[in-house]
Amino acid sequence: xxxxxxxxxxxxxxxxxxxxxxxxxxxxxxxxxxxxxxxxxxxxxxxxxxxxxxxxxxxxxxxxxxxxxxxxxxxxxxxxxxxxxxxxxxxxxxxxxxxxxxxxxxxxxxxxxxxxxxxxxxxxxxxxxxxxxxxxxxxxxxxxxxxxxxxxxxxxxxxxxxxxxxxxxxxxxxxxxxxxxxxxxxxxxxxxxxxxxxxxxxxxxxxxxxxxxxxxxxxxxxxxxxxxxxxxxxxxxxxxxxxxxxxxxxxxxxxxxxxxxxxxxxxxxxxxxxxxxxxxxxxxxxxxxxxxxxxxxxxxxxxxxxxxxxxxxxxxxxxxxxxxxxxxxxxxxxxxxxxxxxxxxxxxxxxxxxxxxxxxxxxxxxxxxxxxxxxxxxxxxxxxxxxxxxxxxxxxxxxxxxxxx
Numbered sequence: 001x002x003x004x005x006x007x008x009x010x011x012x013x014x015x016x017x018x019x020x021x022x023x024x025x026x027x028x029x030x031x032x033x034x035x036x037x038x039x040x041x042x043x044x045x046x047x048x049x050x051x052x053x054x055x056x057x058x059x060x061x062x063x064x065x066x067x068x069x070x071x072x073x074x075x076x077x078x079x080x081x082x083x084x085x086x087x088x089x090x091x092x093x094x095x096x097x098x099x100x101x102x103x104x105x106x107x108x109x110x111x112x113x114x115x116x117x118x119x120x121x122x123x124x125x126x127x128x129x130x131x132x133x134x135x136x137x138x139x140x141x142x143x144x145x146x147x148x149x150x151x152x153x154x155x156x157x158x159x160x161x162x163x164x165x166x167x168x169x170x171x172x173x174x175x176x177x178x179x180x181x182x183x184x185x186x187x188x189x190x191x192x193x194x195x196x197x198x199x200x201x202x203x204x205x206x207x208x209x210x211x212x213x214x215x216x217x218x219x220x221x222x223x224x225x226x227x228x229x230x231x232x233x234x235x236x237x238x239x240x241x242x243x244x245x246x247x248x249x250x251x252x253x254x255x256x257x258x259x260x261x262x263x264x265x266x267x268x269x270x271x272x273x274x275x276x277x278x279x280x281x282x283x284x285x286x287x288x289x290x291x292x293x294x295x296x297x298x299x300x301x302x303x304x305x306x307x308x309x310x311x312x313x314x315x316x317x318x319x320x321x322x323x324x325x326x327x328x329x330x331x332x333x334x335x336x337x338x339x340x341x342x343x344x345x346x347x348x349x350x351x352x353x354x355x356x357x358x359x360x361x362x363x364x365x366x367x368x369x370x371x372x373x374x375x376x377x378x379x380x381x382x383x384x385x386x387x388x389x390x391x392x393x394x395x396x397x398x399x400x401x402x403x404x405x
Contacts, residue, residue, distance in 0.1 A: 002027060002028045002029075003028040003029075003102035003103055004028055004029040004030075004031065004100065004101055004102045004103075005017075005021060005026070005028060005029070005030050005031070005101065005102065005103045005104075005105065005308060006031045006032075006033065006091060006099055006100075006101035006103075006104050006105070007030070007031065007032045007033065007104075007105045007107055008033055008081055008084075008091060008104065008105065008106050008107060008108060008246070009033070009034055009105075009106065009107030009108045009109055009275075010032055010033070010034020010035070010036060010038070010039070010040050010075075010077060010107075011034070011040055011041070011043065011107060011109045011275065011297070012040060012041065012042050012043060012062055012275075012294055012297055012298065013107040013109070013274045013275035013297035013298065013300065013301045014032055014034065014040050014105075014107035014301075015032075015039070015040025015041075015061075015062030015063055016040075016062065016297070016298050016301035016302065016305075017105050017107060017274065017301045017304060017305050018030050018032055018040075018063075018068070018071065018073050019062070019063060019067070019071070020301060020302045020304075020305030020306065021305045021308065021309065022071045023305075024305055024306055024309040024311065025309065026305070026308065026309050028102075029072075029074065030071070030072070030073045030074065031073075031074045031076065031099060031101075032068075032073055032074070032075050032076065033076040033079050033081060033091065033093065033099065034076070034077050034078075034079065035078065035079060035080045035081070036077065036078065036130060036131075037077055037078040038057075038061075038077070038131060039061050039062070039063070039064075039065060039068070039075075039077070040061065040062045040063070041057075041060040041061050041062060041131070042060050042061075042062065042294065043129070043130075043294070044294050044322075045059075045060060046060075046128060046129075046130070046131070046133075046134050047128055047134075047154075047155050047158040047159055047162070048158055048162070048324045049324075050131075050134055051128075051134050051137065051138060051158075051159065051162045052162045052165070052166070053138065057131060060131070076093065076099070079093050079094065079095075080093060080094045081093050081246060082094060083246075083249065083250075084104075084246050084247070084249070084250040085250075086250050086251065086252075086268055086271070088100075089101055089102070089104075089270070091104070101270075102270070103270050103271070103272070103308050104270065104271045104272070105271075105272045105273070105274060105304055105308075106246070106247060106258060106266070106271065106272070106273040106274070106277060107273070107274050107275050107277070107297075107301070108242075108243040108244070108246060108247075108258075108273075108275075108277040109242075109243055109275055109276050109277055110240040110241055110242050110243055110276040110277060110292065111129065111240060111241055111243055112127040112128075112129050112236070112237075112238075112239075112240055112241075113238050113239040113240060113241055114127075114236075115150060115209065115236045115238060117209055117210060117211050117212060118210075118211045118212065119211050119212030119213055119214060119218065120212055120236075122212055122214050122216065122217060122218040123216055123217040123218065124140065124214070124217045124218040124231070124232065124233050124234060125212060125218050125234045125236065126233065126234065126235050126236070127235070127236050127237070128155055128159065128235060128237060129240070137159075137233070137235060140232065140233045141162075141163060141166050141168060141233070142167075142168075143166065143167030143168065144167065144168070144169070145168050145169070145232040145233060146168070146169045146171075146230050146231050146232045146233070147159075147160075147163050147168045147169065147170050147171070147231070147232070147233045147234070147235065148170075148171050148172075148173065148221045148229055148231040148233075148234045148235075149163075149170065149171070149172045149173070149234075149235045149236075149237065150173050150209055150221075150234065150235070150236045150237065150238060151172075151173075151174060151236060151237035151238040151239070152172050152173075152174035152176070152179040152180065152181075152203070152205075153180055153182065153183070153237060153238075153239070154180065154183070154237075154321075154323045155237035156172055156174075156235070156237040157172070157179060157180065157192065157196065157323070157325055158323060158324065158325055159235050159237065160172055160196060160201050160325075161196070161199070161324075161325040161326050164196075164199050164200055164201055165199075165326070169200075170200070170201045170202065171201070171202045171203075171204065171229055171231075172196070172201060172202070172203050172204070173203075173204045173207050173208075173209055173221065173223060173229075174203070174204070174205050174206075174207065175206070175207065175208050176205065176206070177205055177206045178190070178193065178205065179192055179193050179196075179203070179205075180192060183321070183332065183336075184330075184332070184336070184355070184367050185336065185339075185342055185355055185357070185367070187342065187344065187348075187355055188330075188355050188367050188369070191348055191369070192325065192328075192330075195325070195326065195328065196325075199326065204223055204225070204227070204229075207223050207224055207225055208223065208224035209221055209222070209223060209224070210222050210223065210224055212231075212234060213228070218231055218232075218233070218234050219231065221234060240276065240292060242256070242257045242258070242276055242277045242278075242290065243276075243277050244257060244258055244277055247266070247273070247277075252266050252267050252268060252271065253266065253267040255279055255288070256279055256290055257277060257278050257279030257290040258273040258277050258278050258279065259278075259279055259280075259288075260272070260273050260274075260278050260279070260280050260300075261280075261281065262280070262281055262283075262314040262315050262316065263303065263304075263307045263312075263313065263314065263315070264278070264280070264300050264303045264304040264307065264315060265304075265307070272304040272307070272308065273304075274297060274300035274301045274303075274304050275296070275297035275300060275301070276290075276291075276292050276296075276297065278290065278300065280300070280315065282316070282317075282319075283316055284316070284318060284334075284382065284383060284385065285335060285364075289319070289335075291319050293319055293320065293321050295317070295319065295320050295321070296317070296319060299315060299317050300315055303315040318333055318334055318379045318382045318383050319333075319334060319335060320332060320333045320334075320375075320379065327351075327370075328351065328369055328370060329369070329370055329372070330367060330368070330369055331367075331368045331369075331371075331372065331375035332365065332366070332367050332368075332375075333365060333366045333368070333375055333378045333379045333382060334357070334363075334364050334365030334366060334378070334379075334382045335364065335365055336357040336364065336365035336367075338359055338364070339357035339358060339359050339364060339365065340358065340359050340360070341357070341358040341359075341390060342355060342356070342357055342358075343355070343356040343358065343390050343393045343394045344356075344394065345371075345374060345393060345394055345395075345396050346371060346374075346396050348369075351369070351370055352369065352370040352371050353369055353370075353371060354366055354367065354368040354369070354371045354374040354375075354378075355367040355369075356378070356393050358388075358390065358393075361387040361388070361389075362385050362386065362387055362388070363378065363381045363382050363386075363388055363393070364382060365382065366378035366382070373399070373400075374400055377399065377400035377401045378400055380401070380404060381400060381403065381404065384404065386403075386404070388403050
């Protein structure tokens with residue numbers, strides 16, 4: 001196969017597409033175009049070990065530089081794509097160059113959702129999405145400094161944990177009435193809020209931000225309650241938005257993400273899309289999903305590469321996610337939205353337990369805290385969609401794998 005595959009994007013999914021193409025014996029040209037100056041790298045560690053200074057930048061890379069040389073992957077880094085011409089089958093990039101393709105993979109990722117209030121452009125106000133963002137935050141993380149975090153999702157709480165361990169004074173502001181409300185139950189939210197509070201983190205829940213104050217550099221945050229919270233550094237983590245503009249402008253189907261089928265093909269059969277920028281069918285949950293998950297990005301990348309190489313491969317996975325906060329590893333399998341029963345397995349007081357979500361007697365999701373065995377074994381239970389009695393799930397003396405039948 002002597003086609004040319006162009007990969008638009010240079011994140012984790014893009015690097016996996018390139019690697020999987022070569023693993024599948026693709027012999028044609030591979031061109032990778034990304035707007036950051038770095039080789040494809042992992043984003044999940046950014047708010048965890050990389051922010052804490054425990055992981056060097058080189059360890060973030062999906063593959064070392066030698067891989068791209070050996071695999072003959074042509075790199076165009078620090079290069080922004082400005083247009084996609086489907087009829088001419090080419091990408092236009094800054095500087096006027098056109099890059100032609102036979103097959104195109106859109107691995108465009110996502111961008112941070114911005115906070116639009118007075119003062120949001122002041123120095124000392126940060127978002128966390130890439131290596132440069134972390135470098136900027138880390139330079140200001142000195143013991144005794146006051147950090148205000150807007151948003152109590154994964155990113156906000158992971159940053160809070162790292163900052164608190166680094167000796168900063170940390171306050172978290174969240175619009176919802178509990179932490180991580182979009183992704184976990186009230187039981188898990190309460191557990192994590194207590195953990196952070198015990199570590200010295202302060203919370204303002206059911207609270208918005210109306211202004212960031214200062215002349216050139218941020219000095220305080222004004223909340224919807226009228227409180228002014230002193231701040232030397234502000235980190236905003238209020239979600240991400242899929243990068244779909246290139247696809248929309250090119251006339252591809254887009255609906256809260258670039259629409260793909262179970263082969264990761266878009267509405268144009270010569271264009272595939274993978275990762276955070278996509279919305280895809282999920283047979284387990286019977287609906288279209290857009291997932292912000294490295295697991296989804298990598299598995300979609302493998303699926304797209306296999307299909308480009310002529311291997312009829314469908315993407316059908318149980319979604320999973322994880323978060324590291326202090327010495328707690330939260331591993332989530334499945335999606336808990338729409339659950340009608342919750343089972344606690346294990347003892348929260350021992351800091352090792354699972355929260356299992358059921359709908360109509362079937363397991364649909366698990367939040368496992370320092371319980372990796374429950375996490376691993378639950379994925380197959382979710383995929384099989386078997387009916388399981390709640391009392392059996394709650395019995396931690398019975399392995400979840402023994403409930404498969």
